[in-house]
Amino acid sequence: MLTEILQTLSATGTTLVAVSKTHPPERIMELYRQGQRIFGENRVQEMLEKQAALPNDIEWHLIGHLQTNKVKYIAPFIQMIQSVDSLRLLLEIDKQAAKNERVIDCLLQFHIAEEETKFGLDESEARELLSDPAFTQMKHVRICGVMGMATFTDDRDAVRREFRHLHSIFNHIKRDFFPNAPFFKEISMGMSGDWQAAVEEGSTMVRIGSLIFGDRN
Numbered sequence: 001m002l003t004e005i006l007q008t009l010s011a012t013g014t015t016l017v018a019v020s021k022t023h024p025p026e027r028i029m030e031l032y033r034q035g036q037r038i039f040g041e042n043r044v045q046e047m048l049e050k051q052a053a054l055p056n057d058i059e060w061h062l063i064g065h066l067q068t069n070k071v072k073y074i075a076p077f078i079q080m081i082q083s084v085d086s087l088r089l090l091l092e093i094d095k096q097a098a099k100n101e102r103v104i105d106c107l108l109q110f111h112i113a114e115e116e117t118k119f120g121l122d123e124s125e126a127r128e129l130l131s132d133p134a135f136t137q138m139k140h141v142r143i144c145g146v147m148g149m150a151t152f153t154d155d156r157d158a159v160r161r162e163f164r165h166l167h168s169i170f171n172h173i174k175r176d177f178f179p180n181a182p183f184f185k186e187i188s189m190g191m192s193g194d195w196q197a198a199v200e201e202g203s204t205m206v207r208i209g210s211l212i213f214g215d216r217n
């Protein structure tokens with residue numbers, strides 16, 4: 001499955017984040033041996049255990065909700081935090097990144113789905129965050145783009161609308177806040193059930209779990 005997915009993604013230069021949550025290190029190593037280096041986890045504790053047990057050149061992406069008191073544990077090694085949804089969290093990431101003499105790449109997570117349960121900002125909240133003097137003074141975080149999850153539904157048109165919405169948010173924020181920042185380029189959208197539609201709607205990064213690793217219990 002990995003090979004088929006990668007073949008499709010290579011045509012558009014889309015990055016694959018292999019979402020390994022709930023699966024043991026041995027399963028991650030199987031993909032590692034096939035060349036996969038980017039893995040996504042949604043829980044800090046689980047990521048820490050796997051990070052300690054696995055090769056150092058794995059790039060870990062945090063894709064789940066992050067509590068400010070846990071940032072310090074991942075700050076030494078995390079490649080990208082995709083789930084930034086508040087200024088408070090970003091301040092803590094900046095602080096912990098500074099302590100580790102690093103710059104941490106982040107994505108702003110947007111709420112594009114109809115479900116109430118999903119975390120994320122709306123466009124006006126993101127604008128407020130990016131306009132805040134506290135943000136403009138941060139030197140140890142780099143906002144590389146946006147992330148979102150579509151509604152879990154069979155309604156393909158609804159899912160497409162949500163992906164288009166995220167793409168338009170990306171365009172507006174790029175234009176107004178990052179016009180000359182080549183690093184602001186990521187639109188992280190698409191999961192096992194909707195990644196092809198996401199790529200057609202301009203995704204630069206898909207986060208695929210069950211399609212690669214099989215079902216989670």
Ligand SMILES: *Cc1c(COP(=O)(O)O)cnc(C)c1O
Binds near residue numbers: 149193207208211
């Ligand atoms: C679990 C998860 C995924 C992957 O989901 P699959 O349906 O297994 O591909 C992607 N993104 C986030 C934020 C997740 O929590």
